Amino acid sequence: MSRIKVLSEQLSNKIAAGEVIERPNSIVKELVENSIDAGADNIEVRVMMGGKRGITVTDNGHGMNAQDLILAFERHATSKITTEEDIFCVKSLGFRGEALPSIAAVSRVEMISKTAQEATANKIIFNFGTLKAVEKSAGNTGTTVKISSLFLKIPARRKFLKSTQVEYRHILNYLHCQTIVHPHIHFTLYHNDRKIFDYPAMKSAEKRINLIFGNKFKEAEFIPVNSFESSSLCVKGFIGNFEKSLELLPNLKYLFINGRFIKNALVYHAIAKGYEPIIKKFGGKVPPFILFLQIDPKLVDFNVHPAKQEVRFVDTSLVYRNVHTSVNLAYLAWEKSKFLDLRERVKENLAPLGEPEKQIYYRMQKSGTPAVGTKSDQLDIFGEKVDEDFTEEPSIKRTATQISSELSIINPWQLHQSYIFIQDEHGLLALDQHAAHERVLYEQVLQRLNGATVVTQKLAFPIVIDLPSYLAAGIQETVRENKEYFAKVGIFIKGFSGNSVVVQEVPTELKEWNSADFFISFFEDLEQRLKKKNGFKENLAASIACKAAIKAGEKLSRAQMLNLINDLFATQVPYFCPHGRPTIIKIPISDLDKMFKRT
Numbered sequence: 001m002s003r004i005k006v007l008s009e010q011l012s013n014k015i016a017a018g019e020v021i022e023r024p025n026s027i028v029k030e031l032v033e034n035s036i037d038a039g040a041d042n043i044e045v046r047v048m049m050g051g052k053r054g055i056t057v058t059d060n061g062h063g064m065n066a067q068d069l070i071l072a073f074e075r076h077a078t079s080k081i082t083t084e085e086d087i088f089c090v091k092s093l094g095f096r097g098e099a100l101p102s103i104a105a106v107s108r109v110e111m112i113s114k115t116a117q118e119a120t121a122n123k124i125i126f127n128f129g130t131l132k133a134v135e136k137s138a139g140n141t142g143t144t145v146k147i148s149s150l151f152l153k154i155p156a157r158r159k160f161l162k163s164t165q166v167e168y169r170h171i172l173n174y175l176h177c178q179t180i181v182h183p184h185i186h187f188t189l190y191h192n193d194r195k196i197f198d199y200p201a202m203k204s205a206e207k208r209i210n211l212i213f214g215n216k217f218k219e220a221e222f223i224p225v226n227s228f229e230s231s232s233l234c235v236k237g238f239i240g241n242f243e244k245s246l247e248l249l250p251n252l253k254y255l256f257i258n259g260r261f262i263k264n265a266l267v268y269h270a271i272a273k274g275y276e277p278i279i280k281k282f283g284g285k286v287p288p289f290i291l292f293l294q295i296d297p298k299l300v301d302f303n304v305h306p307a308k309q310e311v312r313f314v315d316t317s318l319v320y321r322n323v324h325t326s327v328n329l330a331y332l333a334w335e336k337s338k339f340l341d342l343r344e345r346v347k348e349n350l351a352p353l354g355e356p357e358k359q360i361y362y363r364m365q366k367s368g369t370p371a372v373g374t375k376s377d378q379l380d381i382f383g384e385k386v387d388e389d390f391t392e393e394p395s396i397k398r399t400a401t402q403i404s405s406e407l408s409i410i411n412p413w414q415l416h417q418s419y420i421f422i423q424d425e426h427g428l429l430a431l432d433q434h435a436a437h438e439r440v441l442y443e444q445v446l447q448r449l450n451g452a453t454v455v456t457q458k459l460a461f462p463i464v465i466d467l468p469s470y471l472a473a474g475i476q477e478t479v480r481e482n483k484e485y486f487a488k489v490g491i492f493i494k495g496f497s498g499n500s501v502v503v504q505e506v507p508t509e510l511k512e513w514n515s516a517d518f519f520i521s522f523f524e525d526l527e528q529r530l531k532k533k534n535g536f537k538e539n540l541a542a543s544i545a546c547k548a549a550i551k552a553g554e555k556l557s558r559a560q561m562l563n564l565i566n567d568l569f570a571t572q573v574p575y576f577c578p579h580g581r582p583t584i585i586k587i588p589i590s591d592l593d594k595m596f597k598r599t
């Protein structure tokens with residue numbers, strides 16, 4: 001006799017239920033998704049004791065006739081796909097035809113349904129996999145499903161159910177996801193006959209989100225995201241910033257793909273990457289997000305997980321690139337707009353200055369000498385000849401004093417010789433002078449590595465650096481392999497006998513790079529970076545920027561502060577230093593008002 005048997009339909013439904021029906025929320029999910037697929041725009045969910053005592057879902061969708069009502073409980077019976085190709089182009093939430101038979105295998109189910117064409121509704125009753133009745137019933141167009149006695153005859157499953165509160169939270173979280181992604185559907189939830197929410201149909205997801213999360217969502221200042229390019233993938237939604245959203249709604253991490261709540265490591269990674277390099281500062285924590293991806297159904301496979309919470313992408317790099325770039329651009333645009341007011345004002349003040357005017361102004365500020373407006377005075381004060389072009393230029397009418405007084409609408413001040421404070425329209429801005437200058441220098445060095453010219457000075461006495469032995473081997477190799485990069489940034493360097501290297505030229509602005517000790521600490525820093533991160537150019541730029549930037553504790557003149565702010569805003573990523581620390585933060589006047597209990 002054969003040892004292998006084909007299992008009965010009842011038993012195989014029970015096995016399928018093990019995968020599909022994990023807890024009461026699994027039933028809520030399957031029923032609500034059926035209602036959405038049926039085109040309902042009004043869905044009411046009633047649960048008792050976290051769904052353990054009972055679940056009822058009512059919709060006003062297209063309903064079913066008596067014949068379909070019976071068929072719906074057959075295994076693999078579905079109206080949503082027909083051919084093999086359809087599996088790879090799923091447009092509905094359901095398609096496996098497993099949910100209803102699975103639910104019916106582990107509970108008591110009563111389903112009443114009516115189509116618009118029929119005069120009366122039909123009712124079907126199943127009891128733990130056994131069909132009990134099919135009969136006429138009262139009912140409106142649409143479907144009502146009542147579930148009771150969940151896992152009653154399966155104690156092994158029943159004992160895994162958690163407390164009412166835990167099971168209820170699962171249902172609430174799931175329904176919140178659905179209400180966000182389907183804002184045009186009116187959703188109502190009752191728990192133990194108490195109305196929990198009643199969200200009328202709305203035009204946009206944003207409106208729903210505001211309704212669900214209330215003031216917190218507004219206060220957290222979520223950043224809107226839009227696809228950066230049009231393709232077979234559309235990315236929309238909101239991402240959090242590090243200042244408020246991480247504090248107010250840290251756990252809000254919702255990813256929807258074609259209307260489904262999905263967990264996907266690739267997309268999560270692309271989101272996190274979109275925050276680079278900023279994210280490092282926050283220990284890799286990703287701020288909250290609500291992202292909606294709409295992707296050509298042919299490019300995504302939902303048939304991966306029985307509860308359809310996971311996906312496989314046909315073109316992973318398309319998804320990765322789109323999500324990463326869309327998040328990145330949205331974040332940077334937001335940072336930019338935050339400081340727009342200040343930037344405009346600094347630009348307004350500095351932009352009208354022609355190059356020769358700037359020269360005078362900067363020198364004046366450097367020497368601390370009051371400027372005067374005549375040609376001969378200028379020559380005397382600065383001790384060098386000012387460009388002929390400048391003195392002849394008829395359009396330049398303002399004197400350095402005038403320019404200086406114009407700039408006094410902006411009045412930066414330095415705190416503890418480390419932070420620069422400046423007022424803007426909405427409050428107070430604070431710059432970390434070292435981090436800000438690091439960003440400026442970092443980009444400048446990168447530009448040089450990419451071909452921008454550098455002015456160097458030949459050292460009258462080349463610096464011979466006796467490298468300590470722990471550094472020698474690594475640095476000599478680094479110098480040998482990357483001589484060309486060092487030269488591009490203006491540091492002419494070559495290997496020497498034993499443990500030594502020789503520096504012959506440095507960029508003119510790095511005058512203080514004139515001692516062996518200085519270079520040793522620079523090399524140490526560079527070696528540390530090379531150990532941690534790939535990319536010689538970036539590491540070299542970061543290391544030079546770190547060593548050459550203004551330090552905390554250095555006093556700055558007003559002109560130096562203004563120039564630093566201006567230079568910072570001229571960079572590509574003004575808001576973060578190369579290590580991802582913020583260069584500038586904003587303290588809105590409204591926060592101060594709150595602290596002083598004015599509001």
Ligand code: ADP
Binds near residue numbers: 034094101
């Ligand atoms: P699937 O959703 O994967 O097709 P189900 O077992 O969940 O499988 O449902 C089987 C079929 O029953 C569906 O394809 C659909 O035709 C029908 N059905 C289920 N629920 C509803 C509903 N609320 N309104 C209308 N039709 C429904």
Ligand code: MG
Binds near residue numbers: 030095099
């Ligand atoms: Mg279904």
